[in-house]
Amino acid sequence: MSIWAVLGNVLWIVWGSGLVCFVFxxxxxxxxxxxxxxxxxxVAAFRIAGFSVLPFGRRLVVVEATGGQRIAGTAxxxxxxxxxxxxxxxLLHLLWGVFHFLTxxxxxxGLAHFKLASICLSPLGKRNVAVGIAPAPDQA
Incomplete structure (x- = not known):
């Protein structure tokens, strides 16, 4: 993890409402x-809770992109x-994202909150991986 990701995660916890999102x-x-x-x-919520407390330097990708298999009936x-x-x-992530975009x-x-808001709509079948390990966004 780069120094920028560590700095981003520390600021996220202190100022970016990362701890509040983790609790929710x-x-x-x-x-x-x-x-x-x-x-x-x-299981999906706890996996995303771990991502929501430290979102910088990590990415949530669909499980098929990492070689896993999706559970039947996820739709x-x-x-x-x-x-x-x-x-x-x-809604929580959208409100916090708009709040953060004001500065x-x-x-x-704000971008991290918008990413988490999109994950809220389909949390099943996601895996939390480091950015260097994650496939390119067009493959995920």
Whole structure:
């Protein structure tokens, strides 16, 4: 991880609301884990919680791009996720992203929040990898 990624992650936790996002993702994962049906969502939420606390220098890619296999039925499961929790988390990230875009210094944090907002709509089948290991964005 480069020094810029480390600096970005430290500033993200202190000023970029990274800790708040981490708590909300962990809360979503805990609520999903309370049911047997929600266990795949809980795993995805905790994976994204780890990404949301340290987003710089890492990327979430689809699991097929890393040689993994996607779970069957993810389209129906993703729809349920959006209805039950995804739009709440996406709204949180969109609001924080707009807030950070109001300042010139906060633009990288706003972009990170917008990236997390898009992940909120389809969290299943993602893997957290380092930028140097991740495939190019057009392959993911």
């Amino acid at each position: 993702w962990c809360l979503a994962g805990t609520l999903a884990a309370l049911t047997v049906v929600g266990l795949p969502f809980a 129906i499961a993703s729809f349920l996720w959006i209805v039950l929790a995804g739009w709440w988390l996406a 010139l210094v906060g633009i990288p944090f």
